[in-house]
Amino acid sequence: MDKNVNFEKSLAQLEETVSLLESGDELTLEESLKAFEDGIRFARLCRQKLDDAELRIQQLTEDGEEPFDGLRDENPDQV
Amino acid sequence: MMELFKEILPQHPYTVAEVVQYIKDILTFEPALSDIWVKGEISDLSRPYSGHLYFKIKEENSTINCVIFKNRAINLESMPQNGDEVLIHGKIDIYPKNSTYQLIGDQLKPAGIGMMQLELERLKAKLEAEGLFDQEYKKTIPSFPKKIGVVTSATGAAIQDIIRVLSERYPIVEVLLFPTLVQGNEAPNQIVTAIQVANQRSDLDLLIVGRGGGSIEELWSFNDELVARAIFSSQIPIISAVGHETDITLADFVADYRAATPSSAAEHAVPDQHNLKRKIHDQELRLLQDIRQIVKFLRTELQVFEYQIPAERQLNRINLFRQHIEQIQLINQNAIQQQIHQLKDIVNLYQQKQMLFVKDLKQTKETKLQVNTAKLNQLSPLETLERGYSIVSDAENKPIANASSVDIGDTVYIKLSQGELTSQIISKKEVEDG
Numbered sequence: 001m002d003k004n005v006n007f008e009k010s011l012a013q014l015e016e017t018v019s020l021l022e023s024g025d026e027l028t029l030e031e032s033l034k035a036f037e038d039g040i041r042f043a044r045l046c047r048q049k050l051d052d053a054e055l056r057i058q059q060l061t062e063d064g065e066e067p068f069d070g071l072r073d074e075n076p077d078q079v
Numbered sequence: 080m081m082e083l084f085k086e087i088l089p090q091h092p093y094t095v096a097e098v099v100q101y102i103k104d105i106l107t108f109e110p111a112l113s114d115i116w117v118k119g120e121i122s123d124l125s126r127p128y129s130g131h132l133y134f135k136i137k138e139e140n141s142t143i144n145c146v147i148f149k150n151r152a153i154n155l156e157s158m159p160q161n162g163d164e165v166l167i168h169g170k171i172d173i174y175p176k177n178s179t180y181q182l183i184g185d186q187l188k189p190a191g192i193g194m195m196q197l198e199l200e201r202l203k204a205k206l207e208a209e210g211l212f213d214q215e216y217k218k219t220i221p222s223f224p225k226k227i228g229v230v231t232s233a234t235g236a237a238i239q240d241i242i243r244v245l246s247e248r249y250p251i252v253e254v255l256l257f258p259t260l261v262q263g264n265e266a267p268n269q270i271v272t273a274i275q276v277a278n279q280r281s282d283l284d285l286l287i288v289g290r291g292g293g294s295i296e297e298l299w300s301f302n303d304e305l306v307a308r309a310i311f312s313s314q315i316p317i318i319s320a321v322g323h324e325t326d327i328t329l330a331d332f333v334a335d336y337r338a339a340t341p342s343s344a345a346e347h348a349v350p351d352q353h354n355l356k357r358k359i360h361d362q363e364l365r366l367l368q369d370i371r372q373i374v375k376f377l378r379t380e381l382q383v384f385e386y387q388i389p390a391e392r393q394l395n396r397i398n399l400f401r402q403h404i405e406q407i408q409l410i411n412q413n414a415i416q417q418q419i420h421q422l423k424d425i426v427n428l429y430q431q432k433q434m435l436f437v438k439d440l441k442q443t444k445e446t447k448l449q450v451n452t453a454k455l456n457q458l459s460p461l462e463t464l465e466r467g468y469s470i471v472s473d474a475e476n477k478p479i480a481n482a483s484s485v486d487i488g489d490t491v492y493i494k495l496s497q498g499e500l501t502s503q504i505i506s507k508k509e510v511e512d513g
């Protein structure tokens with residue numbers, strides 16, 4: 001599955017899949033199993049995205065974007 | 080006379096230092112003079128090389144000497160000028176060297192602050208009348224922002240608080256900081272520009288605009304009309320986060336959501352990953368419940384299928400079951416795994432049975448073939464001869480089937496299973512037609 005699929009979409013797909021599986025009556029056994037397989041995959045993808053994520057912080061300068069080191073300046077008037 | 084002097088002349092006169100100290104104590108122990116706001120006009124301002132700020136604060140015929148020491152002076156928002164009407168805060172103290180008292184200042188504000196507040200009220204009423212605060216213009220804050228722009232100081236507490244909260248709650252999100260001044264005369268323009276630059280990009284789905292706590296003057300940039308209008312014009316939803324709970328600025332009224340502090344802005348901006356993980360887990364449990372139903376169904380199917388499905392087609396069916404089971408095996412959950420193992424056992428059992436059946440079938444067919452060959456063989460005349468029958472034919476080797484086709488005395492040939500006989504008809508009995 002595409003690594004770039006965003007979390008929101010994966011979570012929505014997970015929820016849709018669960019609903020689909022639970023609505024149930026229209027599905028053949030094969031479709032149910034497929035839905036189940038998809039659901040498990042979406043759940044793993046979602047959890048993995050959260051576990052792997054590390055906050056990325058850039059700052060916009062005159063030279064463009066650069067990583068923000070986050071070090072705190074001791075200048076007290078810049079609150 | 081001497082006695083008079085005796086009375087007048089002190090036994091123990093005070094030293095100058097003692098008197099000065101005494102007066103100093105009286106002044107400095109007086110609470111009203113140690114935490115005091117004084118309003119007046121600045122005159123005789125000087126700032127020597129030391130960096131301290133000396134001036135007088137005067138009102139008609141009264142003056143007080145003032146000093147603001149360097150460490151405070153460098154923090155002043157703007158340098159006072161002679162003639163400025165100001166409010167100065169500090170404490171009264173004595174300079175022992177020439178016994179003058181002075182006000183040691185620690186804060187200095189334009190006296191117009193009251194005017195500023197009046198101006199703010201006027202501006203607020205104007206923007207409100209224009210509809211800038213109306214609910215109908217409030218944009219929805221996205222539930223899962225991908226990239227958040229933060230307009231604040233790069234060196235302040237606000238960005239630190241925001242980064243901390245976002246890392247904890249939803250590290251998936253990206254942050255782009257637009258560093259600006261957040262106080263002083265330059266701040267409003269920089270904030271406005273940052274909001275506009277952010278809106279020229281297409282990668283941001285939320286902005287947080289604000290700063291940490293400070294005095295009302297320090298927060299004043301967020302009461303700027305242009306800042307308020309820039310927030311209103313932003314296509315990107317904006318959460319305002321200015322100061323503390325009790326500080327409400329124009330920016331807060333215009334923003335799509337007003338957070339009390341930068342930390343709370345970050346909390347409002349993103350979902351909490353712990354809740355999300357709980358939600359994912361719940362969904363997974365539901366999936367597992369569903370699959371248990373399916374496994375149960377499969378098992379029932381397996382147990383009845385041999386009665387319903389012709390034996391020849393069972394093998395296909397078993398293979399299908401195998402596929403299903405492998406699909407379900409994707410997951411590691413113990414309870415499910417156990418059921419899967421049991422299902423596999425059943426499938427294996429059926430497969431063995433099925434193999435036996437196929438073998439049986441083959442054997443049966445072979446037996447049938449033998450039987451059929453035997454039946455065919457029965458049709459062969461030689462076979463008939465074996466059972467003791469024989470074939471009678473004439474001299475031309477034509478089989479004789481009717482007694483009327485020979486006469487008494489004719490020679491006929493009798494073919495036996497083993498060998499041949501030559502015979503002569505000595506009598507015959509014809510079958511009457513009829």
